[in-house]
Amino acid sequence: MTQKLEYLKESPSQTAGPYVHIGCTPNFTGIEIYGEDLGASMKTGPVKGQEITIKGTVFDGTGTPLRDAMIEIWQPDGEGLFNSANETRGQADPNFTGWGRSPGDMNTGEFTFETVKPGAVPFPDGRMQAPHVTFWVVARGINIGLHTRMYFEDEAEANAADPILTRIEHQNRVPTLLAKKEADGVYRFDIRLQGEGETIFFDI
Amino acid sequence: MTIIKNTGGFVPRDRNWQPAALTPQYKTSVKRSPQAALLSFPTTLSEETNPVFGHNMLGDLDNDLIHNYAASGESAIGPRIIVHGRVLDEMGRPVPGALLEFWQANAGGRYRHKKESYLAPLDPNFGGCGRTITGEDGSYEFRTIQPGPYPWPNGMNDWRPAHIHFSVFGHGFAQRLITQMYFEGDPHIWLCPIVDTIDDKAAVESLIAPLDMHRTVPMDSRAYKFDIVLRGRRQTFFENRVEGM
Numbered sequence: 001m002t003q004k005l006e007y008l009k010e011s012p013s014q015t016a017g018p019y020v021h022i023g024c025t026p027n028f029t030g031i032e033i034y035g036e037d038l039g040a041s042m043k044t045g046p047v048k049g050q051e052i053t054i055k056g057t058v059f060d061g062t063g064t065p066l067r068d069a070m071i072e073i074w075q076p077d078g079e080g081l082f083n084s085a086n087e088t089r090g091q092a093d094p095n096f097t098g099w100g101r102s103p104g105d106m107n108t109g110e111f112t113f114e115t116v117k118p119g120a121v122p123f124p125d126g127r128m129q130a131p132h133v134t135f136w137v138v139a140r141g142i143n144i145g146l147h148t149r150m151y152f153e154d155e156a157e158a159n160a161a162d163p164i165l166t167r168i169e170h171q172n173r174v175p176t177l178l179a180k181k182e183a184d185g186v187y188r189f190d191i192r193l194q195g196e197g198e199t200i201f202f203d204i
Numbered sequence: 205m206t207i208i209k210n211t212g213g214f215v216p217r218d219r220n221w222q223p224a225a226l227t228p229q230y231k232t233s234v235k236r237s238p239q240a241a242l243l244s245f246p247t248t249l250s251e252e253t254n255p256v257f258g259h260n261m262l263g264d265l266d267n268d269l270i271h272n273y274a275a276s277g278e279s280a281i282g283p284r285i286i287v288h289g290r291v292l293d294e295m296g297r298p299v300p301g302a303l304l305e306f307w308q309a310n311a312g313g314r315y316r317h318k319k320e321s322y323l324a325p326l327d328p329n330f331g332g333c334g335r336t337i338t339g340e341d342g343s344y345e346f347r348t349i350q351p352g353p354y355p356w357p358n359g360m361n362d363w364r365p366a367h368i369h370f371s372v373f374g375h376g377f378a379q380r381l382i383t384q385m386y387f388e389g390d391p392h393i394w395l396c397p398i399v400d401t402i403d404d405k406a407a408v409e410s411l412i413a414p415l416d417m418h419r420t421v422p423m424d425s426r427a428y429k430f431d432i433v434l435r436g437r438r439q440t441f442f443e444n445r446v447e448g449m
């Protein structure tokens with residue numbers, strides 16, 4: 001016998017189910033109890049840096065768009081600072097929350113985020129990571145929220161030196177993490193849950 | 205050089221304790237589950253930081269589902285309950301300032317949603333959502349009515365146990381979690397294909413809230429206790445190398 005390690009176990013995840021929007025974006029479902037849905041706007045005033053739009057759709061293994069997903073994104077400001085209580089490197093842009101939440105379009109499932117192009121953030125060993133946006137996807141049929149990252153196809157040089165992108169065994173899958181530039185300041189990032197072109201998901 | 209860091213990365217998720225992505229008994233998972241292996245790497249600032257939610261964003265009735273959608277002077281129909289507990293991390297430390305959002309069916313098992321097709325009636329005084337933020341000791345509570353079980357299209361005769369959905373924000377995006385709370389004694393728990401996505405019986409049991417007679421309000425509400433555990437974060441460690449090497 002040894003002494004016991006008295007750690008707790010993380011609560012198991014359960015699917016967000018078909019009605020996640022009642023709890024997380026109630027105004028979107030017509031339940032008006034709070035003010036604006038949380039995460040509906042990432043800007044609370046004029047922001048620093050390049051303003052961009054991110055659009056995309058989540059597809060299942062048959063190529064059908066999900067219309068009951070909830071997508072959250074989390075990112076630093078234009079200078080690479082997070083608007084977070086545990087950001088210790090400096091003061092982030094106070095007009096930029098860094099966090100967005102979207103139920104997607106009611107009919108098409110397409111999500112849209114009005115945000116800023118994120119600055120670079122260091123990896124734990126000090127190397128700089130390429131600019132990226134963290135994504136988290138939940139929906140009916142997804143048992144535990146899926147983490148992934150969106151990088152920018154027009155940051156080829158930074159991407160080529162990124163500590164995570166360069167570590168991926170199947171380099172032919174890296175493009176699943178790259179947002180495509182559709183127009184000036186507009187990026188498309190489609191997420192494929194399964195099958196051909198399956199997005200790389202992270203165990204972080 | 206020895207560096208003392210006060211904060212470290214998050215402890216990796218125990219994927220054997222968590223449900224797998226592909227769980228054929230829950231049919232919708234079949235075409236919505238990634239097939240390739242997940243890419244594992246240590247958490248970085250992107251996962252170790254989290255948006256800020258202040259108590260000042262909360263309205264007085266945000267944690268009272270009996271009244272937050274009801275007409276003035278009225279209240280939702282159903283068994284009145286208090287749900288309370290603490291949000292902790294795997295190290296056993298309380299997680300203060302965690303945002304909890306919850307949603308549920310009404311006492312008849314019906315959600316207020318346009319895609320909902322169950323024939324049970326809507327309760328005009330019940331919206332079905334609430335939210336709160338944990339206190340300094342990680343504690344939270346809210347008032348609601350006990351939701352009813354409901355049938356759902358999966359197998360020919362599948363019913364969800366009574367449950368409340370929870371969305372939790374802790375102190376890092378890596379801790380982001382959505383789960384469900386079940387009620388002690390509900391025989392549907394062990395028949396449900398969604399509960400069954402969790403392999404470990406002890407893991408399922410960690411989602412079952414016991415009746416808590418110590419916190420009932422006599423002649424008013426019964427109480428259920430539901431603690432939530434988020435991933436642990438390494439707090440302090442020593443390094444005998446120069447930073448950046």
Ligand SMILES: [Fe+3]
Nearest residue numbers: 017364367369
């Ligand atoms: Fe439900």
